[in-house]
Amino acid sequence: MLSPIDEIKNRLDIVEVIGSYLKLKKAGANWRALCPFHSEKTPSFFVSPARQIWHCFGCQKGGSIFNFIMEMEGVEFGDALRILAQKTGVQLKRQPPELRTERQRLYEICELATQFFEKQIESKTGEAVKEYLLGRGINKESLKKWRIGYSPDTWGGLSDFLISKGYKKEEVEKAGLVIKSETGDNFYDRFRGRIIFPIFDLNSQVVGFSGRIFKSEDTAKYVNTPSTLLYDKSRILYGLDKAKVEIRKKDFCILVEGNTDVIMAHQADSGNAVATSGTALTTSQLKILKRYSDNLFIAFDMDIAGETATKRGIDLAQIQGFNLKVVRLPSGKDPAEIISKNKKEWERSLKAAKSILDFYFKTAFSNQDVKTAEGKKEISKILLPVIRRIPNKIVQAHWIQELAKKLEVKEESVEEELKKVKPETFDLAVELSQPQAPLPKTRREMLEERLITLILKSPQNLNLIEKNRLANFSPQVQEILIKLGKKQTPDSEFFNYLSLKAEVENEEEKEIVPEIKYCLEELQSLEIKNKLNQISKEIKEAEEEKDLKKIEKLTQEFNQLAKEIK
Ligand SMILES: [Zn+2]
Known part of the structure; x- marks a missing residue:
């Protein structure tokens, strides 16, 4: 009988499970994504369907489907097991x-x-x-x-x-x-x-x-419910568990205010709606949403001039680079009400959603007298911070132009005022609290890993490693080399990781042999240096004991060995 762990591994595809959390893109035999565990611009997070493992070559986290759930959900192994068992229908024995x-x-x-x-x-x-x-x-x-x-x-x-x-x-x-x-x-x-x-x-x-x-x-x-061990309202979006697949499929998420809005939206074929349940959007929620889409439709009333919590949440989304659109609803009505009366009206509103900048411009200009100096100042007070927040410089330039034109002032004046708007620092603490990275690798570990990945790329070069040197490698590398020598496939997590690494890293054909030789030489001189250190220690001990014979013998050994360093 299979253990529950093996049974879960058999039934679940790691690509599917991780794909329900991250936007995976095909990369050769593997899949890649932006790593959820450290911040990066180019993806170094890989999933291997053949080996059913994942690894991030940026922060060096990796492992099985279980490790992924543990990291992602911040839970212990037992809880990860239960989460995955639930997905597969594998029965776990009830524990006392x-x-x-x-x-x-x-x-x-x-x-x-x-x-x-x-x-x-x-x-x-x-x-x-x-x-x-x-x-x-x-x-x-x-x-x-x-x-x-x-x-x-x-x-x-x-x-x-x-x-x-x-x-x-x-x-x-x-x-x-x-x-x-x-x-x-x-x-x-x-x-x-x-x-x-x-x-x-x-x-x-x-x-x-x-x-x-x-x-x-x-x-x-x-x-x-107040905050509990399970419930952290700053990380939960109502309905996301049911909306996540649809959000990815439609590539946008509709943000509504209340639970009933979510339920009614799902009833009206908007299965990509979620709610913040009355709190403002947080950095954590936005990070979770980012896994599924960069496009956010806002379907609730927003006071653009106010300093409300809701508006701060929207500002935060803009800073994080979401493409925001605003769904205009008939005043005073919420989505649930509109949908229950007339589903078509909801669909029309969604289709007519405007970019947040259009929305801000329209609202700011309709509330002020653009002919007066005071009016111009008030309008720019609302719009400049919004323009300041646009991450893309070209898009930003477009809106600077637009504002100057509509205010009938020079672009330079708008730019001048824009410089005075302070950059915002939201929730910086959250950004800084990166999870702990694993211990840095030693030089020897790095050289060994590099050597094996090169061999995996070109198995014919295995004979460059002399048999009598095997004992100098670490045990897990020895094991791999012995198995490869017998044309067997090693079966260890470490080997799976190295195989993925070999597939992912690009190497020029003509570089491989010189690189292998370089690794071997470096490893050998590391080995010799270690031995020399050891002998020096022994010499010191012998000196303390005044054992002249021993000193002489060790010194000879030392000199002999030192010659071997290239
Ligand atoms: Zn990473």
Whole structure:
């Protein structure tokens, strides 16, 4: 019987799995992409379908499909295994509770809570909720697909249920589902009498909830799960798990404001819609979106002159080089409302989406009197920062021209003022917190790797390596050389990595033999230098012991060896 790990490896194609996270492009026998783990302009991240491995030749991260999920999702091996098992339908043995990670238990709690809420909507009390949602245009399939539920208006309905399933109150609190009372000795349900929208991570596992009021009017319209081990709202976009494939296919993403907007958009063939769930776009969210497309349609109201959080998020997207378009909706209406009344109007609005610069220009000019000096100043105050943010200089020049023309001033004046606009530094800390790079390789490791990749490119040159020198190589390289000598294919992760490297690196035919010889010579002199160091140490020891005979013998050895260095 195969182990679950091997079974998962058998069933999943690494290209497909990694391709669901990154934009992969074919490169010979392999696929390449911009590395998600370090920032780069030219792709050095490779995926090998033949070997089912990935490697980044920029930051040197690499490995199997499991390592990729661990790095990408920031989880432990066990969680990566579960994520992939879920994708393949491989059954993992249920582990005893004490062995399950905290993370895993929180996932289970969220899943059970979702089932609990789903059941409520089917009950007598849930009937009115269901009717309300159907009345808003959300159809029955969507209720199922988005797992919409209802939390009963009680203080302990959910927590009693979860505790009866064997979870501790503290765990339920960590999942964000209960609140500790002020006295600290009691817990009560966070979501009471609310319509529940589960929030999914990229793998469609429930990590949090958004609860919308139902009936009672005197409390907050929305209550959301606070930050938990699973739920970090700055990294989650509502609906992305269901939209990611469609975003890649259509090569654009529609950004809406609310959960119901996403659900209705998906119902109306806009399966590429996601929502920020009421918060402003963050750098992390934008980075995740960038994996799927560079094109972003904004379908919510935006106050262009205001210093709102929403606008800052859009500015951030512009700085990150997204192509932004604005979908104009009839004033005061949100996508959900428009779609439920007339799907065609939504489609028309999408088709008529304007570039963000057009949108800014139109709005700025329509709100000010361009004939007055004061009006010109106000307009430029809005537009200059926007123009400043355009990463492409040619595009930027175009809009400088446009602004000068419309303001009826000289281009130089616009350029002069543009220089005064301070460059923005958003979330720099996030950019700087790069994941830790692996230890740098030693010179010997680099030479050995280079040697093997050259041999793999030209197996006929294996005989350049003399048999009696084998012992000087590191064990893993020895193993590869021995197998290659017997015309066998080595079976190690290290060998797979080197094979990929050999395929990816370009080498001029005539350079190969001289390069192999160079590596061999360098390795040999490294070896000799190491030995010389060793002998010097021994000489020192012998001197301390005043062992004249030994000193003489070692010195002779030293001189003999030193001659061999080329
Ligand atoms: Zn990298």
